[in-house]
Amino acid sequence: LGPRYQEIARDVRLAALVHADETGFRVDGQPSWLWVFVSQVAAYYTVGNRSKEIPREVLGEDFQGILVCDGWPSYRVVGGRCQRCWIHLIRHLQAVESTYGVEARGPLDPSPAKFTRAGHPPTRFLAFDDALRAVLREAVAYWERAPAKATWGRRKKARAFERQVRRLCDLESADRDVRRISKELLDHMDALFTFVELPGVPWHNNAAESAVRAGVLARKVSGGRRSDEGARAYSVLMSVKETSRRRGEDWMRVVTQALAGLGPPGHSTRDLAKA
Numbered sequence: 001l002g003p004r005y006q007e008i009a010r011d012v013r014l015a016a017l018v019h020a021d022e023t024g025f026r027v028d029g030q031p032s033w034l035w036v037f038v039s040q041v042a043a044y045y046t047v048g049n050r051s052k053e054i055p056r057e058v059l060g061e062d063f064q065g066i067l068v069c070d071g072w073p074s075y076r077v078v079g080g081r082c083q084r085c086w087i088h089l090i091r092h093l094q095a096v097e098s099t100y101g102v103e104a105r106g107p108l109d110p111s112p113a114k115f116t117r118a119g120h121p122p123t124r125f126l127a128f129d130d131a132l133r134a135v136l137r138e139a140v141a142y143w144e145r146a147p148a149k150a151t152w153g154r155r156k157k158a159r160a161f162e163r164q165v166r167r168l169c170d171l172e173s174a175d176r177d178v179r180r181i182s183k184e185l186l187d188h189m190d191a192l193f194t195f196v197e198l199p200g201v202p203w204h205n206n207a208a209e210s211a212v213r214a215g216v217l218a219r220k221v222s223g224g225r226r227s228d229e230g231a232r233a234y235s236v237l238m239s240v241k242e243t244s245r246r247r248g249e250d251w252m253r254v255v256t257q258a259l260a261g262l263g264p265p266g267h268s269t270r271d272l273a274k275a
Contacts, residue, residue: 001236001237001240001254001255001258002236004236004240004254004258005235005236005239005240008042008043008044008239008240008243009044009058011039011041011042011243012037012038012039012042012043012044012058012059013058013059013060013063014065015039015040015041015042015065016065016066017039017040017065017066017068017200017201018037018038018039018059018063018065018066018067018068019037019038019039019067019068019069019205019207019208019211020035020036020037020038020055020059020067020068020069020075020205020208021035021036021069021070021205021208021209021211021212022034022035022036022050022054022072022212023212023215023216023219024219025047025215025218025219025224025225025231026219026223026224026225027047027224027225027226027227027228027230027231028225028226028227028228029223029224032047032048032049032224032231033047033048033049033050033054034046034047034212034215034219034235035047035048035054035055035058036208036211036212036215037058037059037208038207038208038211038242040246041243041246041247042243042246043211043238043239043242043243043246044058044239044243045215045234045235045236045238045239045242046058046235047225047228047231047232047234047235050072050074051074052073052074052075052076052077054074055074055075055077055078056077056078059078059079059080060078060079061077061078061079062079063078063079063080064079064080065080065081066080066081066082066083066194066198066201067080067081067082067083068082068083068085068201068202068204068205068207068208069082069083069084069085069205069208070084070085070088070205071084071085071088071089071184071187071188081191081194081198082190082191082194083191083194083195083201083202083203084188084191084192085203085204085205086107086136086192086203086204087107087204087205087206087209088205089181089184089185090107090133090136092181092184093129093132093133093181096122096125096129096177096181097113097129100115100119100121100122100125101115101116101117101119102114102115102116102126103115103116105133107133107136107204108133108136108137108140109133110133110134110137112130113126113129113130122175122177124173124174124175124178125175125177125178128168128170128173128175128178128181128182131168132165132168132181132185135161135164135165135168136203138161139161139193139195139196139203140203142157142196143195143196143203146196146199148199148200154196154197154198154199155197157196157197158193158194158196158197161192161193161196162189162192162193165185165189165192166186166189168182168185169182169183169185169186170182171183171186211242214238214242215238218234240254240255
């Protein structure tokens with residue numbers, strides 16, 4: 001399956017839109033990370049450390065597409081445009097809400113904060129929280145209705161949403177949570193509303209989170225892999241399986257063809273070797 005695995009890596013690298021995520025994964029009892037890079041028709045898994053070397057190796061600094069990811073700094077070495085996952089940003093708000101006993105709210109839930117226990121509500125944070133959620137709801141509503149060809153209008157609207165967020169941010173606030181989240185928003189400002197400006201870009205990273213979930217389950221069951229060879233075998237098999245699913249292929253047929261020496265569908269191992 002090596003040639004097929006390399007083909008998947010090339011397909012992801014050349015994709016116009018890629019989702020990326022990573023999760024903890026142990027190899028021979030030592031901490032490591034399972035990474036996944038997903039396009040519409042390919043999913044590439046690899047195991048390594050949680051450094052910028054993995055995104056650089058998989059996508060490259062000359063990547064020309066759009067990368068949807070969380071705020072992990074390692075992704076910044078990748079070229080192209082970026083869309084910061086808003087689900088991750090809202091989770092920061094939800095974590096603070098839970099400490100004050102605020103009932104859980106979804107990312108686009110317009111409901112006001114409801115307290116599950118008595119106490120003094122953090123007025124400054126809640127105002128910041130509600131205002132940021134309102135901007136996101138407005139941006140997503142525009143994203144859902146804006147025509148793909150409205151290039152100038154979409155760009156103008158993205159800059160307007162950025163200005164709204166800048167006005168909300170307060171690095172001098174007496175509330176430390178407002179200061180902390182404000183800093184993160186300002187640091188990623190150029191990646192917050194790519195989905196508004198460019199059609200076809202989602203505002204969340206659900207595709208990669210869904211793809212990496214299989215690795216999370218494997219980690220819970222087995223803890224990881226016993227060797228580097230086992231980790232690579234897992235990466236190859238998961239890449240072939242998930243890519244086959246996305247392309248409507250029978251992944252067991254792909255595997256049996258490779259075992260029979262027939263190579264990937266439409267190719268032969270001999271031709272690949274000559275190439």
